[in-house]
Amino acid sequence: xxxxxxxxxxxxxxxxxxxxxxxxxxxxxxxxxxxxxxxxxxxxxxxxxxxxxxxxxxxxxxxxxxxxxxxxxxxxxxxxxxxxxxxxxxxxxxxxxxxxxxxxxxxxxxxxxxxxxxxxxxxxxxxxxxxxxxxxxxxxxxxxxxxxxxxxxxxxxxxxxxxxxxxxxxxxxxxxxxxxxxxxxxxxxxxxxxxxxxxx
Numbered sequence: 001x002x003x004x005x006x007x008x009x010x011x012x013x014x015x016x017x018x019x020x021x022x023x024x025x026x027x028x029x030x031x032x033x034x035x036x037x038x039x040x041x042x043x044x045x046x047x048x049x050x051x052x053x054x055x056x057x058x059x060x061x062x063x064x065x066x067x068x069x070x071x072x073x074x075x076x077x078x079x080x081x082x083x084x085x086x087x088x089x090x091x092x093x094x095x096x097x098x099x100x101x102x103x104x105x106x107x108x109x110x111x112x113x114x115x116x117x118x119x120x121x122x123x124x125x126x127x128x129x130x131x132x133x134x135x136x137x138x139x140x141x142x143x144x145x146x147x148x149x150x151x152x153x154x155x156x157x158x159x160x161x162x163x164x165x166x167x168x169x170x171x172x173x174x175x176x177x178x179x180x181x182x183x184x185x186x187x188x189x190x191x192x193x194x195x196x197x198x199x200x
Contacts, residue, residue, distance in 0.1 A: 003179065004033035009085040009117065011110040012061060014043030015092035015129035016051040019060075021171040022091050022127075026064045028175055037085065038062060038069040041097065041108045045071045076109040080116030087181060088117040088124050091153065091174055095130030095137040101150075102140035118149055123181040127153040127174055133167025141167070145190075151181040156194035170194055 010026060012019065029036055038061045046054045058069050070076050079085055090097060090110060100111050117124050126144065130137050134157070144150050153169035154177070170192060180187040 003029065005035060006182065007035045007037065007084065007086045008178070009037045009039055009079065009088035009113050010065065011039035011041070011088065011090045011113060012044045012057075013041045013090060013092060013094040013097040013110055014047060015094045016044075016047070016049045016057075018092040018129045018168065018171070019051065019057060023060065023064060025091070025171050025174045029178075030064065032175070036065040036067070038065040038067055039076065039109050039113050040069045040071050041110045042071065043094070043096070045069070070109050070113070073107065073109050073112050076112040076116070079113050080119050083120055085113070085117055085122065087122055087178065088113060089127065089174070089178060090114065090125070091127035091169070091171065092129035093126040095132050098126070098128060098130065098137055098144060099140045102143040121149060123184060124150045125153060125177055125181045126150060127169035127171060128155050129168045131163055131166045133165060135165035149184070151177060151186050152190055153177040154187060154190050154192045156192045158194050158197045168194060168197070
């Protein structure tokens with residue numbers, strides 16, 4: 001898998017319970033030689049939850065990537081005109097962020113960077129993590145599945161009994177999904193049977 005030197009924008013959003021599944025994938029990307037640019041929504045950067053303080057999450061993110069995280073929308077704006085990224089990942093991609101992408105709302109560093117990547121005809125990889133993926137957000141995921149240059153990390157229901165509308169990507173498939181997206185291919189199958197996660 002040739003990712004050496006690939007300039008990847010890696011964005012995290014406000015699905016705080018998923019970060020522990022994401023960090024090892026960032027480490028793996030770095031070990032494969034990818035040049036990772038950290039990007040975070042303000043929900044990720046400034047929200048303290050039972051999963052950790054926003055400040056601590058950003059510090060961890062920056063340690064893993066070796067770069068200062070882009071958090072402000074203004075700082076993300078140059079990504080497009082300067083063609084800074086070869087590909088962008090949003091992992092986890094919250095339902096809120098998915099809804100914004102599907103409806104062309106650009107009001108965070110993450111959505112600005114995503115808009116920039118798509119503007120340049122480059123791949124955007126989404127690792128969905130939302131409690132209403134089969135509820136109100138189903139229509140937005142449908143729009144994104146049908147949008148050019150947007151690719152998904154395979155996902156499934158993470159706890160059908162307790163959270164029947166919840167969809168979460170299998171983060172262990174993140175790097176194979178990136179490798180496919182580099183060639184503008186969708187890793188298949190998109191819909192998978194996930195390991196059950198306890199309700200959080």
